[in-house]
Amino acid sequence: MNKTSTFSALNPANEQVLEGQFPEHQQSDVDFAANAAAEVAKSFRQTSPAIRAQLLHSIADQLEQAREGIVERAHLESALPHARLNGELSRTTAQLKLFANVVESGLWQEAIFDTADPQRSPLPKPDIRRQNIALGPVAVFGASNFPLAFSTAGGDSASALAAGCPVVVKGHPAHPGTSEKVAECIAKALDEMSLPQAVFTLLQGTSHELGQSVVSHPKIKAVGFTGSIVGGRALYNIAQQRPEPIPFYGELGASNPVFILPQRMAQHSESLAEEYLLSMNMGCGQFCTKPAVVFIVDDNAGKQFLSSVRQGIQNQPGQIMLTEGIKQGYLQQSELRSREQGLTLTQSQPEQGVPAYLFETTSEQWRRNPQWQEEIFGPQSIIVKCESAEDMLELSQNLAGSLTATIQAEEADYALAATLVTELEEVSGRLVFNGWPTGVEVSYAMVHGGPYPASTMPASTSVGAEAIKRWLRPVAYQSMPDQLLPQALQQANPLNVRRTIDGQ
């Protein structure tokens, strides 16, 4: 391997260089990793579900053992608090364990059988059985805002390994030390299981070219990405322009609109204001599910809510953003937006860290400025004051794709809420009722996706059990003798997989 240089990490809290030198991986490293992954792909996809479940548990155990060092390093590299990172590590191991359950359940194989009918006229009906198999080597991009749960051993890697796909991670350059420590845990787990190291490779580097060359590599068969529209769309385009285009599962941004209906507001304006401030400032507004726009009716309760939010935003303590680049982007975009006509701004004035920005506008101005739907990454949000509930409903018809949409309603609001449900289904992957969008449950029913740009593949989710389907494709076996069939489809059902037979 040809490493021409190295790079270091910065502590965003004080701009100091952190210890540790990390390789700037080159094209030759990408070739090595992708080719090695392809070489073990066939045997890895044929390991038993029990083996892959054990691997996932073993990675979780290794992470637990290395918890202290990982959390400390992640704290230094991201400025996220220890409590949050400890929670995120627990979430990461919970994800690994969920996918261990998923792979053992066999539901992911979607075994479907057609019974043969040799007597059918005009032609006999063949025995056909289908199952899902692994796609092959998967590239995963680490996300800046979740150095653990959406990075090296995060949900994309866990679900891909569960599916039986080798993984090549392109680590995020903001937390290379964290990535390295986590990759060591995975290496130990593979070693413990006597599985080849080529099943998992971490590539590090600061150049855009590294990511581009991973996505372009002919042996890579799918990509998982969480990040910005600009970076994600560029990689998406590369994936689609390859001689063999590949599925690119990109989560690129969302405004996560919240609709507070009048009766709800009348009864809870104080607590809604508190919850909103908490949700938009959580993790310094660096959550993909941050509520970036809230629609309210400009009545007395709405005015009360606004007044509380304005007061609350001024008292927000400053927080440190993940990187200097993210901070500059946040400040510049907020500054530009604050100069636009039709918005009024209230902000905090922290001694340290970045200010939180609250914009207000009218429904009329909102209609004229569709660019305000574009997410600004950071503790910033817009409140849109509507003339009436009907005015608010009309705005729900012109939203861009989003990960979530939230409805706050009391029973007296349900007629309006029912209409909103139908509208918001059109544009979002998850509808939240009387809650806030931040906080994504890792569960069987979760959908973390939605129409573009929330996801480049709106039929998929990047969180929850169904995320495993991104790395699978179906294969049908026609008139195949039992002894040549894969185990999941054999008559005796040795893996005890749930089967759908003739549509039942």
Place this chain on the structure above:
Amino acid sequence: MNKTSTFSALNPANEQVLEGQFPEHQQSDVDFAANAAAEVAKSFRQTSPAIRAQLLHSIADQLEQAREGIVERAHLESALPHARLNGELSRTTAQLKLFANVVESGLWQEAIFDTADPQRSPLPKPDIRRQNIALGPVAVFGASNFPLAFSTAGGDSASALAAGCPVVVKGHPAHPGTSEKVAECIAKALDEMSLPQAVFTLLQGTSHELGQSVVSHPKIKAVGFTGSIVGGRALYNIAQQRPEPIPFYGELGASNPVFILPQRMAQHSESLAEEYLLSMNMGCGQFCTKPAVVFIVDDNAGKQFLSSVRQGIQNQPGQIMLTEGIKQGYLQQSELRSREQGLTLTQSQPEQGVPAYLFETTSEQWRRNPQWQEEIFGPQSIIVKCESAEDMLELSQNLAGSLTATIQAEEADYALAATLVTELEEVSGRLVFNGWPTGVEVSYAMVHGGPYPASTMPASTSVGAEAIKRWLRPVAYQSMPDQLLPQALQQANPLNVRRTIDGQ
């Protein structure tokens, strides 16, 4: 609507212009159709499964009533025999009825529930329920080679309507009269059901721009396509380069490799030769599942097979191809291939129609000429003579993506066959055992897809019950009160949908 001109159909059997003038639809027609489809999309996706099932049955009934006229027109426009077209019409109505069953079964909704746990620490676990909903208006491209089953009311349209998506068909310019007659049946069925006509529109025309403008239209949310790599890839690229990229389900070609193992050949060389000739010449070789390459061992039985195939190919009756353009493409590509070194040619000499071409080569030459994997659309195939079964196995490792792969084996071949199964799973959507790839069952377990170029979306199938999933995306509902939930997720389960609860 601004129709500037019209076009006519040609009878490929005699190059005569057929009666009937068809509109050359323009951008304004595309706008009108797509906008109208978008306007009814929300109400159409919310029709009950029973209503959509009834619509599909009603379309099937209308087609049955119009059978004679449709088949006659399709015969004149395609030169396909009446018996084949009558069979294809029956297949088309069977597809419509299958999707009626699928939509009523509720399996397509994939209802998944997480049970709430308010006591969970550190955070309560919310109630989350997910279902699939329709993507929105779908564009379908009619295929030249199946004027009924893969065209106006074919599998793409049937599955999209079942999912609850309005459909805009871009009819194939080779059979506009057939498309128009079928579209009339759909219009009658919509009328009978008192559903809006905007649920289905047929656009006709001969220009590439028409298809491009359909794929580019912002109201179109997914595309179904069956056709050539050149045309399909161009439209795929347009779909991916839109501001909002959309899923493009394209079936672009396949070589459908067949492996005949030594014991099988020793016992059945004669019948295998007959079956092969039948399969490759079926429908004048214009099937996407035509076996375009057959691997045999060059032993005595293999030589016997070859000799029978050579003799059989010379006696093939000539058949008429679908269009003059397809015929010219077939003759030119076959001519170019016949001049390449390393291939020997045997062909038929029919008085009418096009000749069938059989190429032979060695495994050594095959390795050196990867371009021979490219499909030539028409009655043409290559036999690759391998030195041994091991030589054959090695060739199975370097195949392009394909719709099918076939293994012909006796029990004594099973050790070799088991290795082949693992290799061929990697490159194909369907493995056929001791059969031939032509003839695609319309059933629950069918997979008609596979790695690129067989499909641009390898996780999908374009035939069979699972084809409905192409037009759906998941939505999760978090903590939603029962009365606001969609029916499929309500506690009382009024639609009687199968549910997965907490992973069980």
